[in-house]
Amino acid sequence: MQIFDLATADLEFVAEVEARSHQKIRTCYQCGNCTAGCPYTFAYDYSVSQIMRLIQTGQKEAVLKSRSLWLCGSCQSCTTRCPNKIDVALVMDVCRHMAREAGYATERSVKIFADSFLASVERHGRAYELGLMAAYMTRSGRVFTDVDLAPQALMRGKLPFKPHQIQGREQVARIFERFRKGGDNV
């Protein structure tokens, strides 16, 4: 168990999470309701209520380097059940944004999957599964576990060989372009 010293609290970090999520992290009284309902706890390094406490105590490094941020499935159980009406799933989302921006990605495969997905949307305007899988394998260097599923899906006509090209795909590409140039997208 890692030990954290309250004297090392990074108060700017606390303020930033609160500002970007519009949530009052300080009202969390550690009841553990969010953790109790979180289906991903078994895979987390810090449970979701522990993340909340680490934010409260300004442990920026520990939060942004946590694997839990990347594994949260956005299932909204924590948000729905928090007695203090904290949108906990949103806080997890915002911390993941901050981890990305700081260059952390402790679950690399999850980041690569998201990046490959968005690259596919940027290119075609819609998600294109086969292209996404190829891109994922190239970027991650992993032959993923789904190779066994492809024939089944292909046989049922569920994996189109060609992307659906939409007329507005340049409009969609421009959304990404402007986003990257933007800077003020928080």
Added chain:
Amino acid sequence: MFKIAYYPGCSGQGTSLEYDSSTRAVCKALDVELVDIPDWSCCGSTPAHTVNHVLSAALSARNLAQVEVMGMDKVTTPCPSCLTNLRTAAHKMEDPGFRTKANALLDVPCNGNVDAQSVLQVLTEHVDLELIKSKVVKPLTGIKIACYYGCIMNRPPELMRFDHHENPMAMDNLMTALGAEVVPFALKVECCGASYGIPRNDIVTRLSGKLLDAGRDVGADAFVTACPLCQMNLDLRQGQINHALHEKFKIPVFYYTQLLGYALGLDRAVLGFEKLCVDPRLALGKIKQPAQAR
């Protein structure tokens, strides 16, 4: 006739073809007119909102803007993940500051006044259950069904504002009306592992395995679901789950629209039972044939 804009979502073009085709067929049979959004684009799904909320909202808002151009103010989608994105975008864009930032990424600005609903909500709130009952030609008598809603169809309640967030009943009521026996299923709103099938397959096999196990425990012949991702995790990945957990699950996972269409006697071709990975014939065979009139 109830008329509403329709957002099929990317999976409807690929991994959930049968959901899209059965949705269109049942809506038609129940006098709900779906008007496709011309040239719709991807809502960004989960990846977009885990990267940035303005980007995510803009990807959804491009579609909401198209709905506004159509002169409509309501859109429906079969997919809960698309629904969450569309609703979240519309909600966030009520804030003028946020709206300015999202619109700055778009060619055509969006006012964000479009209300998005799931097809399940449309069928629940705009179609009378008695009317559905009156149109049933093949009652689902004899089959035992676990209704699985997935995590985000009804949560968080302040955003989704449909049915109950811990114990939703829309599909239960529908299946009961069609004559099926609905078994008590405690994990209605638990997460199946979402989109981690590729990057963290172990998470999906564990969470989806738990669902299949709970369904088997209560004697379900089949699952019904309203979510393409849930359906894929439980059905297409059932073999992976069996392998990982040393199990022998063989439970078909239908879209609720497939069974609704079946009960309404719609053309088998649009229902797409042959697209399911776990063979549904055994489960469908439990349905008692209506006594022939002599």
